[in-house]
Structure formats: C-alpha cells, structure tokens
Amino acid sequence: MAKLLIVDDELDVREFARNFFRKRGxxxxxxxxxxxxxxxxDREIPDLILLDIRMGEMSGVDVLRELRHRHNLVKxxxxxxxEEDQVVQETTALGxxxxxxxxxxxxxxxxxxxxxxxxxx
Amino acid sequence: MTFLKTTLVENFYTITxxxxxxxxxxxxxxxxxxxxxxxxxxxYAQLSLFIGMWSLCLFICHTTAxxxxxxxxxxxxxxxxxxxxxxxxxxxxxxLDLKKKKVMLFWFGYAFAAMLAMLVxxxxxxxALEPKFDFRLWPVPGPLYLxxxxxxxxxxxxxxxxxxxxxxxxxxxxxxxxxxxxxxxFIGFNGGSTNFAxxxxxxxxxxxxxxxxxxxxFLAYAIIKYRLMDIKIAFTRAGIFITVYTLxxxxxxxxxxxxxxxxxxxxPVTLMAFLATGGPFFYLxxxxxxxxxxxxxxxxxxxxxxxxxxxxxxxxxxxxxxxxIVSILTRVVRINHALIxxxxxxxxxxxxxxxxxxxxxxxxLEGLAVVHPVVKYFSSTDLPLVxxxxxxxxxxEKKQDLVQVEVAMRQLNAELIFPVFIRSELTAIVVMxxxxxxxxxxxxDLSVFSILxxxxxxxxxxxxxxxxxxxxxxxxxxxxxxxTIGTMADGLSHQINNRLHALGFxxxxxxxxxxxxRSLFVTPELKAVxxxxxxxxxxxxxxxxxGGEIVQGLMKYTRKGEEGFAPCSIDDIIRTAYEMAQFKxxxxxxxxxxxxxxxxxxxxxxxxxxxxxxxxxxxxxAYDATVQRKTELKEEGYAGVxxxxxxxxxxxxxxxxxxxxxxVKPADKDKLFTPFFTTKATSKKGTGLGLYVIRKIxxxxxxxxxxxxxxxxxxxxxxxxxFLSKE
Numbered sequence: 028m029a030k031l032l033i034v035d036d037e038l039d040v041r042e043f044a045r046n047f048f049r050k051r052g053x054x055x056x057x058x059x060x061x062x063x064x065x066x067x068x069d070r071e072i073p074d075l076i077l078l079d080i081r082m083g084e085m086s087g088v089d090v091l092r093e094l095r096h097r098h099n100l101v102k103x104x105x106x107x108x109x110e111e112d113q114v115v116q117e118t119t120a121l122g123x124x125x126x127x128x129x130x131x132x133x134x135x136x137x138x139x140x141x142x143x144x145x146x147x148x
Numbered sequence: 149m150t151f152l153k154t155t156l157v158e159n160f161y162t163i164t165x166x167x168x169x170x171x172x173x174x175x176x177x178x179x180x181x182x183x184x185x186x187x188x189x190x191x192y193a194q195l196s197l198f199i200g201m202w203s204l205c206l207f208i209c210h211t212t213a214x215x216x217x218x219x220x221x222x223x224x225x226x227x228x229x230x231x232x233x234x235x236x237x238x239x240x241x242x243x244l245d246l247k248k249k250k251v252m253l254f255w256f257g258y259a260f261a262a263m264l265a266m267l268v269x270x271x272x273x274x275x276a277l278e279p280k281f282d283f284r285l286w287p288v289p290g291p292l293y294l295x296x297x298x299x300x301x302x303x304x305x306x307x308x309x310x311x312x313x314x315x316x317x318x319x320x321x322x323x324x325x326x327x328x329x330x331x332x333x334f335i336g337f338n339g340g341s342t343n344f345a346x347x348x349x350x351x352x353x354x355x356x357x358x359x360x361x362x363x364x365x366f367l368a369y370a371i372i373k374y375r376l377m378d379i380k381i382a383f384t385r386a387g388i389f390i391t392v393y394t395l396x397x398x399x400x401x402x403x404x405x406x407x408x409x410x411x412x413x414x415x416p417v418t419l420m421a422f423l424a425t426g427g428p429f430f431y432l433x434x435x436x437x438x439x440x441x442x443x444x445x446x447x448x449x450x451x452x453x454x455x456x457x458x459x460x461x462x463x464x465x466x467x468x469x470x471x472x473i474v475s476i477l478t479r480v481v482r483i484n485h486a487l488i489x490x491x492x493x494x495x496x497x498x499x500x501x502x503x504x505x506x507x508x509x510x511x512x513l514e515g516l517a518v519v520h521p522v523v524k525y526f527s528s529t530d531l532p533l534v535x536x537x538x539x540x541x542x543x544x545e546k547k548q549d550l551v552q553v554e555v556a557m558r559q560l561n562a563e564l565i566f567p568v569f570i571r572s573e574l575t576a577i578v579v580m581x582x583x584x585x586x587x588x589x590x591x592x593d594l595s596v597f598s599i600l601x602x603x604x605x606x607x608x609x610x611x612x613x614x615x616x617x618x619x620x621x622x623x624x625x626x627x628x629x630x631x632t633i634g635t636m637a638d639g640l641s642h643q644i645n646n647r648l649h650a651l652g653f654x655x656x657x658x659x660x661x662x663x664x665x666r667s668l669f670v671t672p673e674l675k676a677v678x679x680x681x682x683x684x685x686x687x688x689x690x691x692x693x694x695g696g697e698i699v700q701g702l703m704k705y706t707r708k709g710e711e712g713f714a715p716c717s718i719d720d721i722i723r724t725a726y727e728m729a730q731f732k733x734x735x736x737x738x739x740x741x742x743x744x745x746x747x748x749x750x751x752x753x754x755x756x757x758x759x760x761x762x763x764x765x766x767x768x769x770a771y772d773a774t775v776q777r778k779t780e781l782k783e784e785g786y787a788g789v790x791x792x793x794x795x796x797x798x799x800x801x802x803x804x805x806x807x808x809x810x811x812v813k814p815a816d817k818d819k820l821f822t823p824f825f826t827t828k829a830t831s832k833k834g835t836g837l838g839l840y841v842i843r844k845i846x847x848x849x850x851x852x853x854x855x856x857x858x859x860x861x862x863x864x865x866x867x868x869x870x871f872l873s874k875e
Contacts, residue, residue: 039650043657050664081642130649130696133656 028054029144032073034064034090035106036082040131044077047133048140061085065093073101075143077127077136080107080114088114091121102143106131158210158283163402164358165207167395172200175367191239192367198235199360202228211405211414215285219277222287227268230296233303234261236333240307243329244314257303264296281351289347297344304337332366335359452480453596460607464614466490469607470502470576473600477580478504481593484581485561487512490608491575494814498523498577510561516577521552522565526574532566532597533557536588564589566597568605576608645699652692659685715873716754718794718803719746725763733771737778737787740767744794752801752870758845759870765838766805766866773809773864780810781861800852800869812858820856846870 031053035041038059045055056071058064060082068076080087091103105118106127115126127139176196183189205225212218234257241247241254267273272292280286311333315326339359345352401417453476463469470488477486485505489498498516516523525533538554557565560579568576578601583589662682669678719742726740752759767790774788790807812820821839839856846852846868858864 037646037650040653043650043653047657047660050661129645130652130693133653133660 028052029075030071030073031055031140032058032064032067032071032076034058034061034076034082034087035079036060037079040079044131044133044136047137051137053140053144061087061090061093064090068094068099068101075102075104075140077140078103078105078123080105088118088121091118091123095121104139104143159402159405161283161354161357162207162210162405163398164360165203165210166401167398168357168360169200169203169207170398172196172203176200188239188242191235191242195232195235195239198228198231201225202232203360210283210285215277218285219274222277222285223269223274226273226287226296227265229300230261230264230268233300233307234258236337237303237307240310243326244310246310257299260299264292264299267292280346282353283346286346293347297347301341304341308334308337328366332363335366336363453600460603463607464611466608466611466615467501469611471504473578473604474502474504477578481580482584483563484584485510485512485579486581487560487579489516489577489579501576512560512579521549521556522560522577523574525549525553526567526577530567530569532564532594532601533562534589534594535563535582564593564597566594566601568601568608570605570609575605578604641699645696648692648696648699652689652696655685655688655692659689713753713755715751716756716759717746717751718749718759718801719744721756721759722763722767722792725760725767728760728764729767729771732768738771738774739787739789741789741791743791749794750796750801751873753873754850754870755845758849762842762845762868765842769838769866770805770807770809770864773807773811775809777808777810777861796872797869799872801872803868803870805866805868806863808863811860811862811864812856813860817856817858821854 031048033041033044033055034057035044036059041057041059045057048055056067056073058067062085064076064078067073078087078090087105087107091105094101094103100122103118103123104125104127105123107114107129118126124143125139127136173196176193179189179196180193202225205221205228209218209221209225212221237254237257241250247254264273270290272290273296274287274293275290276288277285278288308330311326311330315323315330318326336359339356339362342352342356343354346354401414401421404413404417460469460472463472470490474486474488477483485503487500487504488502490501491498496518498520500512500514503512518524522533533553535554535557538550538557542550542554557563561581562579563582564580566578566580567574568578659682662678662685666678669675722740722742770790771788774790777783778786778788788807788809790805793804793806795802821843839854843854846854850870852871853867853869855867855869856864857867
C-alpha cells in the first residue's frame with residue numbers, strides 16, 4: 028500500500044488531509060514539525076511527502092535539505108502559502124517535485140498525490 | 149529819471165536769473181523741509197540758497213534803473229556769489245563723505261570767503277558799474293576780483309573733480325546718482341562762469357547763465373529717480389510745479405520788460421507772481437483743513453476700521469474671520485451689504501464664503517468663475533474697482549471690457565470691490581454695496597480699505613495655514629494609524645489565513661465524505677439532510693475562500709528588500725497584465741491604447757510579478773470604472789478606454805494610465821488607498837485592497853511613487869514613478 032507522509036504544523040490540516048486520503052485507501056502518517064517528520068521518514072519510509080514550508084522551528088526547506096543530506100531521495104511535494112522565487116529555486120534544485128499552493132484544495136491535492144502514486148505503481 | 153535802452157542779451161540774462169532764483173530757492177527749501185536733520189539735505193539747501201540769492205540779486209540789479217541802487221545790488225550778489233564755491237565744496241565733502249580728510253582746505257575756504265564777504269561792500273571787489281558791450285551796466289573789477297575769481301574757480305573745479313573721481317570709483321545706484329550730479333553741476337558751473345568773461349574784456353555774453361538752472365533739474369532728477377537725499381516721489385509734483393510756475397510767471401515778466409522796460413509795474417507783478425505761486429499751497433492747506441472738519445465722521449470710522457483690522461490676525465477660524473470682516477464693513481462703514489468670495493485652490497473658483505446684508509431681498513451669486521469679468525479684471529491689476537470710476541471711464545473711453553465689469557458689478561450690487569492678494573495670488577474678493585447714507589467712496593476710504601485688504605490677506609493666510617496644519621496633523625495621525633494597522637495586518641493575516649485554511653479544509657473533507665457516502669442516505673428525509681449539509685458546506689467553503697483571498701491580498705506583498713529585482717520592460721508588464729485582465733474584460737468596447745514607444749522606453753528596476761500585479765489591478769480598476777460610467781451615466785456612443793503613457797522625468801520612469809471611467813468622488817479620494825475601502829458597484833468582486841496593494845508594492849517595495857488625479861464623471865489618471873534600471 029502506498030505510504031503518504033503529511034507534514035504540517037496545522038493540526039486540522041494534517042488530520043483532515045489524513046482523513047481524506049484514508050478514505051481513498053492510502054496509508055497516511057502525519058507529523059507536526061520538521062524533527063518529527065525526519066524521525067518518521069527513517070522508520071516508515073514513505074512513498075511521498077507533502078511538506079509544508081512555513082513551520083515553527085524547522086522549515087520545510089530545512090527538512091528537505093536534511094533529507095537530501097542523508098541521501099534520502101524520497102519524493103517531496105512542497106506546500107506553501109507564499110511562493111518566493113528563491114525558495115522555488117532552492118527546492119527545485121533539491122529535487123522537490125512541485126508546489127501546492129495554500130489554501131489547499133482537496134481535489135487538487137488528490138490529483139497531485141494520485142499522479143505521483145500512479146507513476147510509482 | 150532816464151532809462152537806458154535794454155538789449156536782447158540783457159533781457160535774456162535777466163529772465164534766466166529770475167528762473168534760476170525762484171527755482172533754486174524753492175528747491176533748496178523743499179529739500180531742507182523734507183529732511184531737516186540730514187546733513188546732505190542741509191548742504192544742498194545751503195548751496196541752493198546762495199545760488200538762489202545770487203541769482204535774485206542779479207535779477208534785481210539788472211532791473212533797477214538807479215545806478216547807485218544797482219551797484220548796491222551788484223555788491224550784494226557778489227556777497228552770495230562768494231559763498232557758492234565753498235558751499236559747493238562743503239556739499240561735495242558731505243556727498244562723498246570726505247569731510248574728515250579735507251579739514252584744512254575746508255576751513256581755509258570758509259575763512260577766505262568770510263574775509264572777501266567782509267570787503268564786498270568796499271570798492272576792492274566791485275569798483276563801479278558802467279556800460280559794457282550789450283549791457284547797460286556791468287561791474288568794474290577791483291583789486292580783489294582776481295583772487296575772488298581764482299578762489300571761485302579752484303573750489304568749484306576741485307569739487308567737480310572730486311565728484312568725478314567719486315563717480316569713477318562707485319557702482320550701481322550710487323554711480324548713477326553721482327553721474328547726474330556731476331553732469332548737472334558741470335553744466336551749471338560752466339554756464340555760470342560765462343559771467344566772468346566781460347570782466348576781462350572778452351566779448352562773450354553770459355548766455356551760459358541759463359544753464360545754471362539746468363543743474364537744478366539734474367539734481368532734482370537724481371533726487372527723484374535715484375532716491376538721493378531721502379526724498380520720495382511726492383517730490384515730483386513739487387519739482388514740476390516749480391518749473392512750470394517759474395516759466396509761466398517768467399515769460400510774462402520778460403514780455404513786460406520787452407515792451408515796457410523796468411518800471412513801477414514790476415513790484416505788483418512780482419508780488420502777484422509770488423502770491424500766485426504760493427496760492428495753490430494755501431488753497432490746499434485750507435482745503436485739507438475744511439475736509440478734516442467735514443470728514444471727521446468718516447475719519448472716525450476709518451480709525452475704527454484700522455483698529456478692527458489689526459485684531460483680525462488673532463482669529464484662526466477662517467469662517468469666523470471672514471464673517472468678522474463683513475460684519476466690520478457693514479457695521480462700521482454702514483454699507484448695505486458686504487460679501488467675500490474666497491478661492492478654492494482645488495478648482496480655482498471663488499465661492500461666496502461670507503455675506504452680510506443690512507436689508508434683505510438680494511441674493512448674491514454663489515461663486516465666481518475664473519472667466520467672471522471681475523476675476524479677470526483683478527488678474528491684471530490690484531487696484532480696487534470703484535463703481536463711480538468704472539462708469540465714468542466707460543462714458544469717457546467706451547471701453548468694452550469695462551462694460552462687462554460694470555454689468556457684473558451691478559449683478560453683485562457692488563459699489564466697491566477690492567481684491568485680496570496673498571503672495572501676489574488673488575485669494576479673495578471683497579464686494580461692498582453702496583453706503584447707507586448714499587455717499588460715494590472717497591480716496592481716503594480706499595486707502596483705509598487697502599490697509600484692511602492687506603490685514604485681511606495676512607489674517608486669511610494665517611487662518612488657512614492653521615487649517616492646513618490641522619489637516620496635516622489629522623492626516624499624519626491617520627497615516628500613523630494606517631502604519632500600525634499595516635504591521636498588525638501582516639502578523640495577523642498569517643494566523644487568520646491558517647485558521648481559514650483549516651476551516652476550508654475541514655469543510656472540503658466533510659463534503660468529500662458526504663459525496664463518497666451518498667449511497668447511505670436512502671430515505672427522502674436522509675437525502676434532504678445530506679442536501680442541506682452539502683449546501684451549508686458549500687457556503688462555508690465560499691466564505692472561507694473569500695476570506696482567504698482578502699488575507700492573501702494583504703500578505704502577498706509585505707516583503708521588502710530587493711529579492712527578485714531585475715530590469716523589467718514596462719511594455720512586457722502591461723502586455724501580460726492586460727492578457728490576465730482579458731479573462732474578466734467582457735466588453736469589446738474597452739480598449740487599452742499604448743501611447744508610448746515600446747522601444748525607446750527604458751527598463752525599470754523592479755519585481756516583474758509584483759509589477760504585473762500592480763498593472764493588472766490598475767487595468768482592472770480602469771475597466772470597472774468604465775463599466776460603471778456606462779451603466780450609471782448611459783451616455784450615447786461612450787466607449788471605455790485607458791491610455792498609457794510613459795516618459796522619463798528626473799531619472800524616474802513616469803507611467804500614466806488615464807481612463808475615461810466614472811472617476812472618484814472628491815469625498816472618496818482620501819480613502820481610496822485605505823485597505824478594505826471600495827467604491828466599486830460590483831463590490832462583491834472588490835476586496836478593497838487593489839490600491840492599497842499597489843501603493844505597498846510601488847512605494848514600500850520599489851521606493852517609487854503613486855499618485856491619483858480624478859474628476860468624477862470624467863475619468864482618472866494614475867501616475868506611477870519607478871526607478872530606472874541601471875543595467
């Protein structure tokens with residue numbers, strides 16, 4: 028079963044996103060912060076990570092950088108409210124697959140996730 | 149008693165002496181009278197006195213039949229003549245401020261003159277009188293005559309030389325003064341020295357004597373034109389008066405000599421001449437006294453007016469001030485009505501700002517346009533309009549433009565209109581009706597009103613600047629509030645945005661669940677419940693969406709610094725922004741006209757995306773404004789258009805978007821840049837953030853400037869200034 032990791036510091040966003048994908052038979056785990064996400068990645072080895080950029084201590088970009096630093100080439104889609112040129116450039120260079128703009132629209136999210144999973148399977 | 153036959157030369161000589169005598173004495177007295185304590189005035193008066201007295205004695209001497217009497221007068225004229233060169237020298241030292249340097253020569257001159265003067269009535273100087281050439285009588289020089297002549301020549305020409313030196317060294321006004329003095333005195337003294345030729349048997353008649361008078365004219369001119377000796381223009385009249393009178397009285401006397409020769413007629417005629425000269429002054433004096441009596445009442449109100457106008461400066465409330473002015477005018481001057489029209493600097497019209505009427509029944513115009521004859525009249529003059537004068541001038545000169553002014557004055561029921569200028573700009577127009585007692589406005593009234601007008605202009609300016617200051621303070625306070633709101637908004641918007649996300653997200657998920665589990669709702673009741681939930685959830689989503697948009701608008705461009713700044717082509721930006729706007733622009737009537745040359749317009753330094761957003765917003769606003777004008781004004785053949793111009797000024801690119809849309813009401817102008825303020829009829833679409841974001845992007849992020857000029861019902865100009873790219 029495909030594994031999705033949702034990283035967002037918004038309780039409601041991550042919980043309801045999990046809810047949404049579970050309904051579609053996707054195994055979803057969640058993390059509320061960068062550190063927690065990195066720990067989870069080691070244990071659960073997700074197929075795709077939805078990574079929020081703006082988070083408290085450690086930003087999504089930091090998490091992505093750390094992952095690549097550990098030679099983890101897991102698929103990552105960035106989630107962000109504000110699109111900053113510099114961030115787009117950096118994350119693209121780090122191999123992020125794309126950007127999902129907040130406010131999140133579930134249908135859009137579904138499309139992206141299913142596309143990535145479809146490619147995999 | 150036998151009279152010797154007079155000659156033409158002698159007659160001429162005599163007449164010029166009289167002219168010089170009267171002119172010189174009058175001028176001397178006048179200069180002295182104008183400023184008794186000024187040393188230069190004193191010296192000038194002294195010189196004029198001696199020249200005048202010399203000339204007068206000369207006149208008497210040559211009109212006296214008796215030889216003994218003539219000899220006495222001739223010696224008398226020499227007495228005054230002795231003091232002419234030293235007085236001239238004294239005047240010169242005073243004029244050039246050399247008195248301390250030439251002490252020796254100065255005292256020696258006076259001592260020598262005093263010595264000669266003591267001997268003047270002895271035969272040492274003038275031995276006797278006998279006929280010579282064209283003259284019946286001419287003095288025979290005594291042994292002291294040569295020393296006298298040398299003394300005369302030395303001091304005169306030395307003085308002239310000093311003045312010439314002074315002239316060479318000076319500059320500006322002073323140079324001009326000295327030039328005239330030098331020319332005047334040079335001609336005068338050279339003319340005067342023709343008197344001496346006969347003494348040494350040179351047959352050169354003393355015709356130069358006439359030129360003595362010229363020095364007077366030159367000096368008078370220097371005095372008037374170049375403010376020599378602190379005498380003001382009032383002097384002109386006196387100068388002209390003297391010249392005219394000496395000629396007017398001199399000619400008849402000369403004719404008298406011509407026809408009758410010297411005789412008893414001379415006394416009464418001379419007396420008449422002097423009385424006639426003095427007469428007008430006496431008349432003026434009496435008239436002034438009489439007027440003072442008659443006009444005592446008027447004087448009283450004029451002084452009240454002066455006092456009242458002095459107090460006006462303390463009033464800061466413009467409205468109150470203007471009301472005070474009209475009430476002073478109506479009450480103190482007792483006129484039927486007074487109105488004040490004050491300029492509105494926004495539209496240049498003069499609005500009725502204060503009015504007072506003693507008896508009603510007359511409703512004045514509410515405003516005067518720039519083309520109003522009265523306003524036009526004051527564009528070329530600052531003199532008041534006096535009804536009587538205007539009517540008289542029309543009768544006399546048939547001036548067409550004044551006829552319009554007269555009609556306009558009648559419309560305003562005005563007898564007197566005076567302008568108020570602030571820094572030479574016409575600011576207010578004060579209209580005054582006729583006086584309650586039916587009398588006209590006098591010259592004195594006008595001078596008081598001109599003081600009042602000056603005071604009023606100061607007071608109005610004072611009050612206006614106070615109001616401006618208050619307004620600026622309010623604006624500052626507002627701007628301060630705005631800045632606080634701005635910072636708060638930046639921080640808050642992120643938080644609110646997250647809450648809204650979550651809310652929308654939950655709603656979407658619920659909606660999703662409902663859809664997935666639709667099959668569970670089998671009974672009609674359950675179906676209805678599901679329908680209701682679906683509807684409610686869609687409403688929640690809609691509202692969350694709109695809330696999100698607003699917050700996004702606030703958040704999007706709060707970032708400063710020069711990240712992502714690059715040279716941007718304005719043409720590219722406008723083109724892409726217009727493409728973006730095409731999704732909304734449905735009307736084929738709406739056009740964008742680029743009036744700049746896309747090739748020559750230089751690139752600006754900026755963030756392409758942000759500037760795109762700006763121009764998208766501007767085009768969007770312009771479009772909405774044209775749609776609103778179309779639907780509200782329903783003009784035939786109207787088509788919305790926005791013209792875009794760009795040009796470089798002061799190292800900045802100035803981009804002007806002019807639309808012919810509905811425009812902005814004056815009351816809304818201040819609020820337009822405030823977040824959440826919108827005037828759009830389709831307010832469902834307007835978030836009220838467009839202009840706020842534009843200003844933020846252009847001014848905060850790009851360091852540029854945004855300006856808006858708009859006339860309601862005509863259109864709006866948006867002017868942006870952006871820095872040129874140096875790359």
